[in-house]
Amino acid sequence: MKQTASTFTGLTDMTVPNDIAKLVAQLSLEEKASLLSGKNFWETMDIPRLGISSLFLADGPHGIRKQQAAADHLGLNVSVPATCFPTAATIANSWDVKLVEQMGKYLGVEARSLGVNVLLGPGINIKRNPLCGRNFEYYSEDPYLTGKLAAALVRGIQSEGVAACVKHYAVNNQETNRMAINAIVDERALREIYLTAFEMVVKEGAVQTLMTAYNRINGVYANEHSYLLRQILREEWGFTGLVVTDWGGSNDRIDGLLASSDLEMPGTNGESDRELVAAVQSGRVAESYLDESVSRLLYLAKNTSRIPENNHEISFDVRAHHEVARHIAEESIVLLKNQGNLLPLQKGQRVAIIGDFARSPRYQGAGSSNVNPTQISTLLGAAQQAGIQLVGFEPGYERYGKRNQSLQKRAINLAKKADVVLLCIGLDEASEAEGLDRPHMRLPDNQIELLGALQSVNPALVVILSCGCAVEMPWIGTVPAVLHAYLSGQAGAEAIVNIITGKVNPSGKLAETYPLRYEEVPSATLFPGKEATAEYRESLFVGYRYFDRFPEKVLFPFGYGLSYTSFSYRDLQISEEGVSFVIQNTGRWDGKEIAQLYVRKKASSLFRPEKELKGFIKVFIKAGEEQRVFIPFDEYTFRVFDVLNKTWSVEEGEYEILVGASSRDIRLRGNWYKKGHMVLSPCDPASLISYYTGDPARVSREEFQYLMEAPLPSDRWDRTRSLSYNDTVAQCQYAKSCFARLVFHIIDFLPPFFRKIGMRNQANLIMMSFYYMPFRGITKMMGGMVNRAMAEGLLVIANGHFFKGIKHIVKEYIKLRKAGYAKYRT
Structure with missing residues (x-):
């Protein structure tokens, strides 16, 4: 159902500064529309005649990712060097509000020095399931801990005159099919689990910008969800800041504006602008809606202190920021096991370091948060610097899982010479990435085989884990000591060495539960939603809220961590x-x-x-x-x-x-x-036994439908209809066109093929950029080089009319070139 204009209760019904009101009054309708979509991939539109400059938005939950040249949203191109702090999954283990606020201040300083107005972070989606590929970017399975820490980070960033942008609002808990999936969640779970952290960041952090999610929530796209954006965010929580789409996340531009989404990113070379102008001229939308959004944008510009990049007086102390990153890592690393007080290392012990991660560390995740660090510490280098008595180093395994008996044999021989073995294992860069979820909770088989072989020749084995998520540990009974470093940033190796030598007493505690096996997770059988829907049948019972009913299913509980005292x-x-x-x-x-x-x-x-x-x-x-x-x-x-x-x-x-x-x-x-x-339940408890006294992991579809108080949509794609603008490339598998089905099978074949020959990053890129991309996303992410009419031509081809579709695309391309919209606006 289309939304219609209504009374707005946001910024423009508050006291609008006179200078902003005057600026808005001087803008033409076309100029107002232009300000509400990107000038290019990272900047908003400028209007020189009125002195309105562009705002620069940059990725950076744990460091600034400002790109030097070609723009992308997946972290593939090189960015300006910046401090890579520990990721959110890591700093959550510190449980230290003041420390996280301090990190935010340092992020704000760097953003300001690089001319960034808006830092796109923190990400605060709940860790509903341990396999979510982006969990390393999120804080916790608990909304209270998430909200307190994220609000602190926001306060720190914004204290330096840079706006933070909390994301992804809301119920964005899987990467699979993230731009089209429909998250089905009951009202209490929505409010108590998935929205509470956002509420805290708005109320306690006074965050200035908010990014909407790609997905739908109970049938409505997040970016045009009036209940979430107008009713809850603005009216209930009092948010007066700017709402921005995730990159390419606008579905219907008009419905988004009516719902209170202000800025569409990236730019679409004027296509969205023309939609807005036409909607106002036709009477579908009152111009006051544009005034509201433009006012919020200009208010944000007024309150952020963008510093020109050529102003070299503004800079940051690279070494000092590195030291801060190290201290944060020290406070966040978790000691999981220390049988017989094997740690800290004793003076004079002969130590063998084994594991490829010791010389080439895993310190951050992959995707849009990928930071180009100012420097990188390695465990091998830090251990030598600390004076640890090393008997040698061996990589022990190949990084991406291939078995190598020669490497393993050399590692075994080295382990025999040592009093203590430090084994550095974990997940590789391609295993934790934006755009795709992990297939399982296991570590690579070649690493587990090496662990078993080393333990048989030297039982004094310290496992140092590097990954941003929970993993299964069926081997933990044979290992006396385990230190989980998570993804601890560019100085993480120094922090690890300080802990294992006793210079620092570990104090981190887990911000998520570690199940014995993935099968014990309440959402295991429903994650990820692969086609039309993702059903959140477990409701409130996420993480420890579920596991505390079933103690036998947990390896390490929420909030767990050891100390030397x-x-x-x-x-x-x-x-x-x-x-x-x-x-x-x-x-x-x-x-x-x-x-x-x-x-x-x-x-x-x-x-x-x-x-x-x-x-x-x-x-x-x-x-x-x-x-x-x-x-x-x-x-x-x-x-x-x-x-x-x-x-x-x-x-x-x-x-x-x-x-x-x-x-x-x-x-x-x-x-x-x-x-x-x-407080009464709207449902009969006798019909919700799984939630009251049973196992919330075994909720039937019928029981969940009763909880939802509405019929559930099909969880499967409708294979009988023609493909439409919001369908994904993956759905071409059942397209009417033989050509479209062939294209799908090629795309489907390439990722496993590339993984098999070692090209894992390329495999991930195909999944992120093509497999789950809706046809609308092709227009939104191409900067106007492919417009909606051309995407419709692709759909004509997919739906069985090859030559008609080709003719339509060529015709629209020629029109686009003639109109001068083939490049970004300048």
Whole structure:
């Protein structure tokens, strides 16, 4: 159903600065439209006659990716050198709000020095499933932890006069078919799990820009979802900033504008501008809608301090920023196992370093967040610098999984000469990437074989993992020590060495649950949605909210991490303001502890998780000393979404207050009665047994449909109809045209072929750029070189009319050239 103009409650109904109001009044309709789509791939349109300059938007959740030459959105082309900080999945393990805000300030400094107005990050989508290919860019499976850390990063970035852009709003939890998939999610899960972090970033971080997701939510594209954008984001949360599409993420430009999406990126060489002008001239859209969006854009420009690139007075201290990146990594790396106190290394121990990652580190993911670092530390170099007594180094395995007995044999011989072996393993660069999801949770077989062989000749084995996600560890029983470095940035190797030598006491704790096997994950059988829909049948039961019902399914719980010291907890006190308790360092090392506050409703008319994180604190305590700490209650502590009344409410009753070192290691318990309201379920609990008392991983389609209170759309593509503008290239497999089916089979054949011959990046590129690309995306990502009319010609070919389609494309191409729209606007 088309949306119509209505009263707007955003920036233009607030006090608009006089200078902005005057600028808007001087703009023609065509100029207003031009400001609302990109000038090129990274810049907005400028209007020199009124002194309106372009805004520069750059990727960069964990570093600035400003490209020097040819533009792309997948991280393929070289960008200007910048500090590569640890990724979001890594810094989430620090649980340190102040540290993350500090990182944001350093990102802001670098962005400002490079002339960037808007830094496209942080990404705060929830880790619904461990196989999401972009999990390394996201913080956690928990919305509270995600929201607190992301808000801190935003505050840091924006303190330097650069706007942060939180993404991807919303329910973007898979990469497979991400530009067309329809995420089916119930109202409580939407509000309590998938939107809460965005709410916190808006309210606590005062984020200035927000990026919409590619996908649909319950049938409506995120970028034209009036309920999400106008009703929740702007009216309920009070967001007055700029909403920008993901690159190529605009489906219907007019519906997007009506829903309150302001800026379309990248530019389409005027095609979208003409759509907007025509919509106003026809009366479909009131010009005030353009005024609102333009006002927000100009307000953003006014509040960001873009520095010209030729102004060399503005710069950043490369070495100092590298040291900050190292410190952040030290606070975020997680010690998972340390049997017999194998770590830290003892002085004089002979150490063998094995693993290709020791000389060529895995320190970031692939795709649009790929940063060109100012320098790179290696574990081998850092170990030598630290004075570790090395007996040698061997790569041990081939990086991309190929078996090599010669490499393995040399590594085994080296291990026999050492007192301790440091084995560096993990996932390669092509395994964690934007645009595609991982096929499994396992490490490469050649690495596991090497691990087993080394353990048989030298049991003093320290595994150092490098990957941005949870992995299965069926081998962990044979290994005494495991250190998970995640993707710890350009200085990560130095941080690892400082931890294994004891210079730094590890303090990171997991921001996600590690299942024993992938099959234990509640969304395992439904992830990813491969065709029409992705059904979120597990509802609220994501991560520890599910696993805390089933202790036997977990390898490492949410919030888990070891230290070289130990801590005890006592004397819990609960008040209306929050909780306080005493933590004592009972070991011999100074160290930091992350204490976590969980809340459980004792009896409820609603289905609820066993407990939910509602606060945390990271505190430094010297050996033998103790400290009383306080964790406050806030507006999120006791609330639940009341579906019947469409509002947040506090369910009255008794709550159990839990304080612990992880979700499974609860040290202190207390009860607290909270006044509130009776909150009723709109559904009969007897019809939702899986959610109330059963296994949310076994929800039937019928039970989920009852929860949704609406018929579920088919999860399969409709193979009987003709292909349309929003269908993907992958759907050409059932196209009427033999030519289109042939093209599909070629594209389908190439990725596994390229992987087999070692060209993994090229294989991934095909999947990202072609396989799941909708026909509309071809027009949106080509900068106007292919317009909608030409894409329609492609559809004519796919639907069985080859020559008619070719004729249409040639005709439209000639028209495009004559009109002068074959290149980006200048």
